[in-house]
Amino acid sequence: MPDLGKYAAEVLLAYGVSLALLALVIGVSWWRARRVRRALAKVEGRGE
Amino acid sequence: MKALFLRDLRLAVRAGGGFGLGLAFFLIVVVLVPFGVGPETEVLRRIAPGILWVAALLAALLTLDRIFALDWEDGSLALLATSPLPLEAVALVKAAAHWVTTGMPLAVAAPFLGILLSLDWAVAPVLLITLLIGTLGLSVIGTFGAALTVGLRRGGLLLSLLVLPLYVPTLIFGAEAVRRAGDGQPYGTPLLLLGGITLGACALLPFASAAVLRINLRASA
Amino acid sequence: MSFWEFANPRRFIALSDRLVPWVSGLAALLLAVGLIWGFFFTPDDFRQGSTVKIIYLHVPSAMMAINIWVMMLVASLIWLIRRHHVSALAARAAAGVGVVMTLMALFTGAVWGQPMWGTWWAWDPRLTSFLILFLFYLGYLALWAAIEDPDAAADLTSVLCLVGSVFAVLSRYAVNFWNQGLHQGASLSLDAEENISDVFWQPLVICIAGFVMLFLALVLVRTATEIRLRRIAALERRAAHA
Numbered sequence: 179m180p181d182l183g184k185y186a187a188e189v190l191l192a193y194g195v196s197l198a199l200l201a202l203v204i205g206v207s208w209w210r211a212r213r214v215r216r217a218l219a220k221v222e223g224r225g226e
Numbered sequence: 227m228k229a230l231f232l233r234d235l236r237l238a239v240r241a242g243g244g245f246g247l248g249l250a251f252f253l254i255v256v257v258l259v260p261f262g263v264g265p266e267t268e269v270l271r272r273i274a275p276g277i278l279w280v281a282a283l284l285a286a287l288l289t290l291d292r293i294f295a296l297d298w299e300d301g302s303l304a305l306l307a308t309s310p311l312p313l314e315a316v317a318l319v320k321a322a323a324h325w326v327t328t329g330m331p332l333a334v335a336a337p338f339l340g341i342l343l344s345l346d347w348a349v350a351p352v353l354l355i356t357l358l359i360g361t362l363g364l365s366v367i368g369t370f371g372a373a374l375t376v377g378l379r380r381g382g383l384l385l386s387l388l389v390l391p392l393y394v395p396t397l398i399f400g401a402e403a404v405r406r407a408g409d410g411q412p413y414g415t416p417l418l419l420l421g422g423i424t425l426g427a428c429a430l431l432p433f434a435s436a437a438v439l440r441i442n443l444r445a446s447a
Numbered sequence: 448m449s450f451w452e453f454a455n456p457r458r459f460i461a462l463s464d465r466l467v468p469w470v471s472g473l474a475a476l477l478l479a480v481g482l483i484w485g486f487f488f489t490p491d492d493f494r495q496g497s498t499v500k501i502i503y504l505h506v507p508s509a510m511m512a513i514n515i516w517v518m519m520l521v522a523s524l525i526w527l528i529r530r531h532h533v534s535a536l537a538a539r540a541a542a543g544v545g546v547v548m549t550l551m552a553l554f555t556g557a558v559w560g561q562p563m564w565g566t567w568w569a570w571d572p573r574l575t576s577f578l579i580l581f582l583f584y585l586g587y588l589a590l591w592a593a594i595e596d597p598d599a600a601a602d603l604t605s606v607l608c609l610v611g612s613v614f615a616v617l618s619r620y621a622v623n624f625w626n627q628g629l630h631q632g633a634s635l636s637l638d639a640e641e642n643i644s645d646v647f648w649q650p651l652v653i654c655i656a657g658f659v660m661l662f663l664a665l666v667l668v669r670t671a672t673e674i675r676l677r678r679i680a681a682l683e684r685r686a687a688h689a
Contacts, residue, residue, distance in 0.1 A: 182497040185562055189497050192558040193486070196504045196551050200661070203547040207665050211672045218675045221682050370610060374590065374603055384586075384593055388607065391582040392614045395621035402625060416624070423617065434610050438603060445599035 227311060227319055234323035237296065238289075248285040248328045249335055255281040256339045267344045274343035275353060275404035279360075281339075282332045283393055286361055289328050290368040291385055293320050294376045294439070303376075307443055313436035318428065321369040321435075322362075329361025352407040356420060360400040363424030367392050370431045373438040377446055396423055456674040459533045463671040470664040477657030485650035501559040503651060507658035508551035509573075512580060515545035515662065519587070520612050523605035533670065535601035536677070538608065539591050540669035544662055546584040553577050572626040579618050583611045597677065 182189050239245045259277050260270060297303040306316050336357050337350035345353070371389035375381030403416040485503035492499035522538035525531055556574050561567055568574070590607055594600035 182500075183491065185496045185498045188558050188561055189500050192501045192504060192555045195554050195558075196508070199547050199551050199554075203544060203665065204661075207543070207669050207672070211668050214672045214675045214679070218679050221679050224686075374607060375593075378593055381593070384589055387582070387589055388586040391579055391586065391618070392611070394579055395614065395617045398621040398625045419621075419624070431610070434606055438606055441599055441602040441606075445594075445596040 227315055230306075230311070230316065231319050231323055234320055235327060238292070238323065238327035245327050245331070248289050249331055251288055252281050252285040252332055252335060253339060255284060256342055259343065271344040271346060274340055274345040275349065275408060276401045277343060278336045278340055278345070278353065279357070279397055279401040279404070282329075282336060282357055282361065283364060283397055285332055286324075286328050286364045286368065287386055287389060287393075289324065290372045290389065291375070291382055293324050293369055293372040295372075298376050303439070304443055304447075307440065313439055314432040317369055317373065317432040317435035317439065318366070321366040321428075321432070324369065325362045325365040329365050330358065333357035333361055346408050349404055349408045352413060352417075353404050356400040356403045356417065359417075359421050359424050360396050363396045363420070363427045364393060366424070366427040366431050367396070370435045370438065373435040373442070376439065377442045396420060399423065455531060455533050456678075460671045460674055463667040467664055467667050470660055470667065474657055474660035474664050477653055477660055479657075481650050481653035481655075481657050485647075485654060489646055489650060495559075495563070498559055498562055499647065501555050502647065503654045505552060505555035505559055506651060507655045508548045508555065509577065510655060511658050511662055512545060512549040512552050512577060515541050515548060516580065516583070516608075516612070516615070519545065519608050523608040526601055527605050527609075532601070532677075533674065535605065536673035537666060537670045539588075539601075539604070540673055541662075541666050542584055542587050542591075543669060544665045546581065546588065548658075548662075549577055549581045549584055553581060570626065572623045575622045575626070576619050579622070580615060583615055587611065597680075 256277065259273075259281075263269060263273070294303060297306065307313055333354055336353055337345065337347075340347075340350065340353065368389055371385050371392070374388060375385045378384065399416040399420040403413040403420060406413040406416065482503055486500055489500065491497050519538045519541050522534045522541070526535040526538070553574065556571075556577065557568050560569055560571065560574070564571075587604055587607060590604050591600055594603055
């Protein structure tokens, strides 16, 4: 960790929240994609 | 067109039509503000233009969903769409009726309610003019929002979310004009810009509103 | 109704499934390199100290927040004119990413300004404009969620995006006008990123590229999801009628 000096809290807060937001949107998008893909496979398997 | 206009005016003024509702809401908000920020005259005088503008804006917002609601529910909107009157004109007329029954009374009432906020009386004419011009723009913009949410049953909150960001430029220029007049500075620029937004909205938004009404009518058919 | 309701979407899904691993990998690489380089291997700024490191998150997210809305505008126009369903769904998919980018830009912008302004939020023209953009994104997403008929939803949100874009531009000028009226001049704006030296610029460019790749990957995945959802709905409708 570089010496962030007196602004350490701000910088870490900014990075922390940003990375959390990225993780959130990536996670939700990927999880939802997986769930829907499975649901489609089920519905398609059922019908045709 | 005139017939539609008069009909909407009459509907609004009737009981439950929302005519007094907007004014009453305006009064209530203005009365609440000193309770929130304290009774100090100097503070109130300084924020009076902004508070009056915001309160008028919110009061105008309150009656937006009525613009199309009644006609949508009883099917007359579908009939209007097939009439020889273009839907764009219908949208403009309804916006105008909304302005006459909501915006104009609010604008006229504002200087008097301003007394409650120690409004500098010299600024009253500018307040009146900016609100008259501004609320016309707000009605036209609001009509677009009302058209978007016309099919929704609980569309009121969504309507507010959609319309309020669109209201920001009008609010900024309107309130700024009054503030500058209060400071003794020239207020021509914000006033002109305010007028420009209202004019632009009147000229262009009815087309968007009509398009949106057609979409909703088609979806509900 | 045909096997798939639309022909194009099937090809899009194939494309998406093929591209996503590569684009995601590239995004991860660029982001890792850019952020690690920027965070660990750049000096502090003379005036801003270590807070200059926030630039590697704030600038890319702010750029994306705006560019994603522009992409939505284009996609909405394509839907209105050419009725490509994929386009409408892509706009909705992009909005979900855009709102997160706007939030990130707002948060990092506010935090970055805190040491300088002494307050966690300031009505700086740039930040205020992003706040308004955030509200536009929320409204757009809320409208999509509120309308049941998918084609009507696509149409209405497209018109909203169009009208909203005009007002977003108007708001930008209005907010600048509004803030300047405070007689504080433009001193509060965060244009430290203009005229910055190469030391900061190089990792920044890599971060921007990383964010763009990330957006691409996300929009591919999310649009494919939307298409699949429509497909499920269509199949279930058909089963209900059979």
